[in-house]
Amino acid sequence: MRHVDASSLIERNRKVRTVLAAILVANWAVAVAKIVFGWMSDSAAVTADGVHSFIDGGSNVLGLVAMSVAARPADEDHPYGHGKFEALASLGIGMLIGVAMLELGRMALDSLLHDRHPTVTPLMAGVMVGTLLVNLAVTTIERKQGEKLQSPLLLADARHTLSDVGVTLAVLGSMGLVSLGFPKADGIVTLGVLVVVARVAWGIVKQAVGILSDTARLEPQKVMNLTLQVPGVRSCRDVRSRGMEGTVYVDLKIEVDPLLTTAQAHELADAVEARLQAEFPEVVDVVVHVEPGGSSQRPLANTTRV
Numbered sequence: 001m002r003h004v005d006a007s008s009l010i011e012r013n014r015k016v017r018t019v020l021a022a023i024l025v026a027n028w029a030v031a032v033a034k035i036v037f038g039w040m041s042d043s044a045a046v047t048a049d050g051v052h053s054f055i056d057g058g059s060n061v062l063g064l065v066a067m068s069v070a071a072r073p074a075d076e077d078h079p080y081g082h083g084k085f086e087a088l089a090s091l092g093i094g095m096l097i098g099v100a101m102l103e104l105g106r107m108a109l110d111s112l113l114h115d116r117h118p119t120v121t122p123l124m125a126g127v128m129v130g131t132l133l134v135n136l137a138v139t140t141i142e143r144k145q146g147e148k149l150q151s152p153l154l155l156a157d158a159r160h161t162l163s164d165v166g167v168t169l170a171v172l173g174s175m176g177l178v179s180l181g182f183p184k185a186d187g188i189v190t191l192g193v194l195v196v197v198a199r200v201a202w203g204i205v206k207q208a209v210g211i212l213s214d215t216a217r218l219e220p221q222k223v224m225n226l227t228l229q230v231p232g233v234r235s236c237r238d239v240r241s242r243g244m245e246g247t248v249y250v251d252l253k254i255e256v257d258p259l260l261t262t263a264q265a266h267e268l269a270d271a272v273e274a275r276l277q278a279e280f281p282e283v284v285d286v287v288v289h290v291e292p293g294g295s296s297q298r299p300l301a302n303t304t305r306v
Contacts, residue, residue, distance in 0.1 A: 012149050019145045019154060020064050026138050027057040027161070030131040037127050041119045043178075044111035045171045045190045046128065048104045053131070053164055055100045087211035087244065090156040094205035097160065097197055104194045111187030120179045128175070132168045135161055150282075152211065152244055156204045163200040167193045214242035218250065218280060226279055230271045232256055234293040243284075250276060251287035258292030265290045 034050030037043075139161040146154030174189035220239040227236040235255040243249045256268055269288035277283050 012151075015145070016149055016151050016154060017064055019142060019149075020157070023138055023142055023157065023161070024057050024061065024064070026134055027053055030134050030164075031057055033127050033131055037124045041121065041124050043119075043124075043171075043175070043186055044107040045174045045186045045193065046124070048107050048190050048193055049128075049164070049167050049171045051100055051104065053135075055096050055160075084212060084244070087152060087208045089153050090204055091208035091212070093156055093160060094201045094208065097201035097204070101194055101197050101201065104190060104197060108187045108190035108194065111190060112184060120175045125172070125175060128168060128172050132165065132172070135165045135168060139165060150244075152207065156207060159203060160200055163196055166196055170196075211244055217241045217243055217248045217282075223250065223252065223276065226275055227252065227254060227272050230268065230275050232260075232268050233272065238289075247284050248280065248282045249285045249287075250283055251289070253289040253291060255291050255293040 031050050031053035034046055034053055036050075038045075038047030038050050139158050142154055142161060143158035145151075146158055170189050170192055174185045177185035177189075218239075218241040220241075223239045223241070224236040227233055227239075233254050233256065237253050239250070239252045241248055241250045252272075254268075254272065256265060260268070269290055272288050273286040276286055
């Protein structure tokens with residue numbers, strides 16, 4: 001097994017928390033600006049955009065709490081570490097977006113059924129353009145840091161913030177239509193925002209559920225082909241993989257010459273580990289079950305962890 005340095009993991013989690021804290025400040029500053037000007041102008045679309053940004057900030061708080069737990073080292077109760085708490089936080093983000101969707105739908109219908117007419121001013125337009133630029137910077141920084149730190153939480157939140165960019169662009173478009181004499185554009189665009197938010201929520205929840213339900217991280221056939229390239233391996237089967245993007249666990253069964261000694265079988269298992277980790281750097285643990293070829297006897301080397 002290739003052990004992950006504890007100090008490196010702690011430093012990585014500290015960096016994730018630092019990014020989340022900075023994004024939290026930016027998201028809530030943007031949210032306050034949108035909500036205030038949305039209420040002042042009686043615009044459902046702008047207010048909905050503000051609610052969306054506020055949910056962004058709420059997801060950052062959730063992420064910070066989750067990371068404080070995920071940073072804990074492995075223990076007897078969690079021998080694989082606490083990394084999945086990041087995925088739980090991502091799932092929580094998806095749930096928060098779902099709550100926001102209900103509010104967006106209510107505001108859109110209220111705008112359309114009651115024929116509300118938002119007031120568009122140059123100041124409000126300037127505020128929306130400013131928040132758009134902030135969101136573009138936020139999502140770019142968060143995505144790059146998520147890729148660098150291999151954090152599904154940061155990547156999920158970056159997609160969430162990116163949806164805010166699309167929402168703000170749509171709201172700016174609705175403001176232009178309202179100023180040209182199409183007041184119902186406010187409610188129609190709000191419904192469009194609802195669709196965008198729904199797609200983002202689905203993507204985030206799908207990723208989180210995949211991690212929590214131990215969805216296969218590697219293609220079994222590719223793992224088998226690589227394993228069979230190791231001299232001495234007669235066959236490979238029952239390949240399983242799970243984990244997160246940066247920490248994948250693999251176990252498999254191989255058949256070898258039944259005349260090999262236990263030491264030789266262990267060396268062969270080491271070779272399989274080295275071959276897989278050379279191809280998949282994200283693999284941190286390989287468990288090889290070595291069995292004698294052409295025999296139904298018990299494994300030659302029980303569950304050799306390498």
